[in-house]
Amino acid sequence: MNKKSILPLALLSATALSAQTTDTRPNIILFMVDDMGWQDTSLPFWTQETPLNRKYHTPNMERLASQGMMFTQAYACPVSSPTRVSLMTGMNAARHRVTNWTLEKNKSTDRKSDVLDFPDWNVNGICQVPGIPHTYEVTSLSQLLKNSGYHTIHCGKAHWGAIDTPGESPRHFGFEVNIAGHAGGGLASYLGEQNFGNRTDGKPSPLQAIPGLKDYWGQDIFATEALTIEAMKALNKAKKLGQPFYLYMAHYAIHVPVDKDMRFYQKYRDAGLSEKEAGYASLIEGMDKSLGDLMNWLEKNDLEKNTIIIFMSDNGGLSSEDYWRDTPLHVQNAPLNSGKGSMYEGGTREPMIVRWPGTVKPKSKCNDYLIIEDFFPTILEMAQVKRYETIQSIDGKSFMPMLQGEKGFNKNRSLYWHFPNLWGNDGPGIGTTSAVRKGDWKLVYYYETGKKELFNIPDDIGEKKDLSAKHPELVKALSMELGGYLRGVSAQRPSFKATGKPCPWPDEI
């Protein structure tokens, strides 16, 4: 006789709970900011405090850093989709071929060039099924987390696949909850009063109108706040389910338009900032408040100890448009040179923090470098997903040892960037480029001109002193390594309009 089968129902909860194993793996919040530069914060990521650190106020980033580890050399790609795809797949952009930003089906966003034709990159992004043109079929990070038992929540910007392709929706990648994520990588408006860009007159809304926040239309609320409220609603549900959760909190902030977050705007005006710059600062502090709200939620719900928070941005701050930022341009990420779209540090170096009580030492700092595709194996390791199969080859390398305090990790490793497209704006380091970082050295190669630049990054973080003429043997060695890597992953390259011939790889010139 099965004794359990005749227990009256009132006793069930206690007996069954004790008989079953509860999943105690850590919750994970990946707090991903859009277009946030390395200096868009009051938290100093350089060796010294900068004027930009004094300009912006991010108390919750400071709070997070005081509880965890800052990474001073965390890299992403120069634009959004390549970064986000690398994060979701563990692949380098040269391999996944989503090398520029995506939006419409079968449409390239490459700027036209008189000199170059651009390759048929994956303009439709990634996809979880085969047979979809111009996509790379992948096993995604979120799907693996879901498969392993995580409750998966997407909040904010997705930007992994073009409109009307399977990759357009986070739901197709195993996210059980999707708040406001779609094909778009920007936003038509931050303002609830403007319905976040959605039209109500029956005419089609702009492609970048934020979906999914209809409850806030017409209200005096900023998108950053609405997303935070919705994320906390999802967390309130998540804590009841009995599963660990993975929250991908991917803010639309601080992408243009530089709308004014009026909760913070006036403070910056009073401090003497111009209208544009005060607006930008208000976007940053609104994002920072969201981080604080989530940290408060964790504390209130006694979950802060078993929840990892990872703070990251997807590319450098926008520094090439005087419509949104004040002149002079290209100094908005100083001491870094240039910004979003550039192969210089201003385009790729990101503010990164990890808080993980019990594993990561509070108030610690890691000066070794890592790159965005490393997030994939690291997060799976955090989630204790030990065996998993992926369709794609993984380029990323877990940075768990760095979290555990190991110094000199990645010392002999090369990092690669590949952007065989032409982005929209002009600026230093913005072009059709590939790059490699090895130790202190960085080589940037320009396909259109064949030009190569060599920088010693610790000595010259602003990439002002091209040392290529001084160290030709180093240029040659790095060119060979970069060329070999790109051919190895079947990278694509542009060709010359005049001859129809492909541009040389960096070691062919």
Place this chain on the structure above:
Amino acid sequence: MNKKSILPLALLSATALSAQTTDTRPNIILFMVDDMGWQDTSLPFWTQETPLNRKYHTPNMERLASQGMMFTQAYACPVSSPTRVSLMTGMNAARHRVTNWTLEKNKSTDRKSDVLDFPDWNVNGICQVPGIPHTYEVTSLSQLLKNSGYHTIHCGKAHWGAIDTPGESPRHFGFEVNIAGHAGGGLASYLGEQNFGNRTDGKPSPLQAIPGLKDYWGQDIFATEALTIEAMKALNKAKKLGQPFYLYMAHYAIHVPVDKDMRFYQKYRDAGLSEKEAGYASLIEGMDKSLGDLMNWLEKNDLEKNTIIIFMSDNGGLSSEDYWRDTPLHVQNAPLNSGKGSMYEGGTREPMIVRWPGTVKPKSKCNDYLIIEDFFPTILEMAQVKRYETIQSIDGKSFMPMLQGEKGFNKNRSLYWHFPNLWGNDGPGIGTTSAVRKGDWKLVYYYETGKKELFNIPDDIGEKKDLSAKHPELVKALSMELGGYLRGVSAQRPSFKATGKPCPWPDEI
């Protein structure tokens, strides 16, 4: 040189499309009606037309049957959750232990009994992760379809898991789109004017208020129509994605409340039906219109040839409540006896049709029996998912041969039902029961009294002539088989309050 890499982008679509394989597997629509009885239609599923067939109008079911195959002996469980769980898992209810309907976490919906204690069945339903109390962890049909590349759409009622458990949302089972599905198995209101039962005064809405249809609140629209419009929106998106789709169109209709679908109500009043009965008939015809709308959508989009439609209901028509139906009771599924909740045919025999151009013969009829857990392997076979792994053992058997016209399939097979709970209402065949159907014979066993009934179904479809006294050897043989099966799948059973001892299995008395 890779020739493809230098093609200008204008040429991309044609070349890439021809180079990749498109997924041409059939689309599948499972049109699942709630609480629809075998005779709630103008389509005669019996050997002869009945008064109920003349009472109701379902022209689109007739249209579907003229293009496909009717099944006259398609079985489900006597109530909703067990049926829907069997469909999603391929398991018999005795194995999955979701033997009564689910709603609130850790709360049984069993009616109280003075005589029996009921087992600790899976009151929280099914779940896709381990460690959740009172659930059965499963690999779901929808997850397997998604994994194989189907775009998966849920529309309407889910009813697989209790509130605040992972199984409450269709999204957790691999549905990429979820329209209005949640833990609830009924609905507070069909009326847009009543916000489908949702409150707007800040007080909590009833648990059975339909979620997800906020765009229709306050409008003069019936839930059945709103769900159909939303399903067609999802199909309009689906046809662009380049994947086959699986639409689980699970209407809340024709579950109580018997609201009046005013598009059809007056017609039935004019035909002389009472208010209650005209309301019920209007629910049916509204559901039938939805079927027609989906068929029209397929034709308009040239998808009717490569789309399978399966029509099914989850249990018998409600016949035990004079609040919603006119007296006399228990004749609402005539010639079948009783209705929802009953182990008699009125509780378990369903109207079923399959249309599959090129495979299923139009205007055909299958008189062999099958049961709801058979849908799982059949739909996976339709979807050409050949190798799959499931956590659970599969009891269902593909009925593909029946679709292909094989006669006598399942001839020597036994079907089993297990309902060791007590449902809410009283009526013939409603109790704490198990049953077995083998060939023409059916044995029903009542745990509380030890009573056994034996019916010859083809001779006595109304189950009025208990032949157990006449055929004791057959009763014994079927009891042994049923007892053996139930023990084999570790079925649960009630116990007697008076002694604390479990009720005997059917072959122990």
